[in-house]
Amino acid sequence: MILTVTLNTALDITYRVRSLRPHASHRVSEVVERPGGKGVNVARVLAALGHEVTVTGFAGGATGEVVRDRLSAVPGLTDALVPVAGATRRTIAVADELSGDTTQLNEPGPAIEPAEWGGFLDRYEELVAGASAVALCGSLPPGVPVGAYASLVRTARSAGVPVLLDTSGEPLRRGVAARPDIIKPNADELAELTGSHEPLRATQDARRRGARTVVASLGAQGLLALTPEGDWRAVPPAREHGNPTGAGDSAVAGLLSGLVHRLPWPDRLTSAVALSAATVRAPAAGDFDRVAYEKLLARVSVTAA
Numbered sequence: 001m002i003l004t005v006t007l008n009t010a011l012d013i014t015y016r017v018r019s020l021r022p023h024a025s026h027r028v029s030e031v032v033e034r035p036g037g038k039g040v041n042v043a044r045v046l047a048a049l050g051h052e053v054t055v056t057g058f059a060g061g062a063t064g065e066v067v068r069d070r071l072s073a074v075p076g077l078t079d080a081l082v083p084v085a086g087a088t089r090r091t092i093a094v095a096d097e098l099s100g101d102t103t104q105l106n107e108p109g110p111a112i113e114p115a116e117w118g119g120f121l122d123r124y125e126e127l128v129a130g131a132s133a134v135a136l137c138g139s140l141p142p143g144v145p146v147g148a149y150a151s152l153v154r155t156a157r158s159a160g161v162p163v164l165l166d167t168s169g170e171p172l173r174r175g176v177a178a179r180p181d182i183i184k185p186n187a188d189e190l191a192e193l194t195g196s197h198e199p200l201r202a203t204q205d206a207r208r209r210g211a212r213t214v215v216a217s218l219g220a221q222g223l224l225a226l227t228p229e230g231d232w233r234a235v236p237p238a239r240e241h242g243n244p245t246g247a248g249d250s251a252v253a254g255l256l257s258g259l260v261h262r263l264p265w266p267d268r269l270t271s272a273v274a275l276s277a278a279t280v281r282a283p284a285a286g287d288f289d290r291v292a293y294e295k296l297l298a299r300v301s302v303t304a305a
């Protein structure tokens with residue numbers, strides 16, 4: 001099984017409005033509610049691709065119950081979330097029909113008590129022992145130590161399980177130094193980590209900091225990957241229009257799926273780019289348009305970087 005870790009799970013709410021304007025009141029034409037947080041989205045896509053996947057992290061309160069209830073209906077997905085006293089956060093994505101842009105508002109998440117964090121570490125160690133790969137995804141809720149991902153990377157490495165890290169800021173900086181197998185920063189996360197806004201230079205710098213492979217997600221420019229097998233750019237055939245929320249999570253799912261199937265890197269990148277683009281076409285995060293995905297697979301271009 002593939003293990004995904006979402007320390008800051010969420011109930012993702014997507015609102016559709018005609019046109020979003022600051023300081024104005026809006027009528028919402030559609031509301032979609034989904035279990036979210038990056039690792040949860042990754043897990044849902046992996047399950048849809050036919051993988052056995054286990055979700056862990058924290059869940060609490062009424063929002064946590066909704067998240068767990070919805071996850072129990074996903075075939076192939078096992079819920080190993082650790083209960084906490086605080087309530088799972090909500091995130092709000094406002095999709096603006098006129099511009100096609102999405103505005104995201106993410107709550108900070110519940111305060112995690114030291115005993116809850118300790119309980120999670122024990123659970124994580126047990127789960128890692130049965131995993132073929134681990135993904136550590138998203139922000140940290142308050143109370144979780146900033147070096148959390150560095151510890152979780154070290155645990156996976158000492159168990160001999162490949163580990164992918166997808167986070168930002170100081171948790172990413174510390175996590176990279178613990179030498180994860182793969183990191184998947186976006187352009188902003190890379191720039192924050194390295195101080196460089198030039199993607200190739202920043203990706204090389206991120207690799208020198210400790211990640212074995214860096215896969216940078218660059219929006220419409222696709223993925224730039226520096227790997228032990230070679231360096232590639234994987235680009236979708238055209239810019240997609242729709243809701244980009246969760247597109248990076250789908251790319252992570254594609255990378256993990258390719259990793260456990262031991263596919264060559266160009267094939268992993270093709271699948272990651274196609275899934276990512278097919279997610280932009282689907283209305284809610286963590287979903288992808290399967291027909292678009294299958295068509296896109298033949299149209300992604302992978303070239304040496």
Ligand SMILES: O=P(O)(O)OC[C@H]1O[C@](O)(CO)[C@@H](O)[C@H]1O
Pocket residue numbers: 008010012036037038039041091106137138139140245246247248249285
């Ligand atoms: O953990 P954060 O970095 O706040 O990101 C969480 C959010 O990002 C998304 O996963 C999209 O990538 C949403 O589903 C939402 O839950």
